[in-house]
């Protein structure tokens with residue numbers, strides 16, 4: 001079986017370092033591993049509109065930002081297709097058919113939907129479009145027959161929902177058209193869900209606790225300086241906690257052994273640094289300075305590449321257009337198979353026409369035969385009456 005990747009992001013803002021360690025860094029590695037037959041990356045604007053329908057300008061502006069972040073981080077359009085979701089109408093069509101296979105109760109149980117619903121105050125009620133976005137995500141994934149979805153932990157419920165739809169579809173329509181995908185989670189726990197600079201559980205634009213891939217060095221330094229650490233670590237000599245301390249979580253996600261050689265040669269590795277912090281005697285400022293250097297080392301090449309790419313926005317849209325065209329073809333193939341399986345391929349089914357013709361011919365012949373028998377018996381009756389007269 002082919003190994004196919006599909007993954008994506010909502011274009012509601014620039015990508016931040018949580019996106020980077022949670023998925024983007026891995027996508028680049030997977031892309032360059034040569035292990036995959038196909039890599040598809042979706043700029044999920046239609047999904048972004050499910051909770052931003054009244055703010056299309058925001059979505060529109062961020063398509064190019066997300067594409068720039070992808071390319072700057074190392075996504076290579078000759079190896080990976082980047083596409084725009086709304087420009088692939090086949091995805092919407094698949095969504096509509098999958099809706100038959102999912103219950104309202106099942107969507108209500110989806111943990112990601114649940115937590116998003118509690119986060120967004122939907123005043124008058126939940127828009128149906130938002131409520132159904134997991135189904136649309138299943139369409140994204142299955143349209144490409146993706147085997148592998150590199151994504152963060154928060155996407156696991158979407159994958160589970162997708163696998164259920166796949167099983168239900170293949171079972172209901174006696175086929176094996178759709179493929180069950182697997183999630184590929186980040187390799188370490190820190191990258192699974194990077195906390196915000198304020199120590200809150202999640203880095204999120206609305207919480208204002210993000211470091212963006214495209215932030216300027218001075219902005220990053222300032223954000224790192226202001227980061228939340230262990231509130232019990234008041235004096236340098238106090239013992240400190242590394243767990244739940246976002247400075248150390250970021251180091252877990254970003255730092256490599258060579259960073260110590262380069263920026264902090266007194267320590268051999270992160271374990272030694274953590275031990276010292278736990279014992280006491282290591283100040284937050286020193287650790288933050290190190291983190292700043294590590295982030296700078298990682299993000300400088302990305303930022304520089306972005307600045308270069310920003311000179312030619314025309315090219316970015318060309319990449320998106322080419323990727324979208326390719327995506328459309330793939331999605332159409334799957335949609336054709338889906339419609340075949342669902343028996344809604346009326347115009348392409350020569351067999352259907354022949355069979356229906358045969359059926360109608362048979363009915364006509366039966367009607368005619370009946371008519372002839374009736375006629376014969378009427379004549380017989382007439383004859384009898386005449387004979388009697």
Ligand code: TRP
Nearest residue numbers: 006007008009010044047137140
């Ligand atoms: N739900 C994802 C997010 O919020 C974006 C997304 C849309 C996605 N379609 C996808 C992710 C398909 C993986 C696969 O970031």
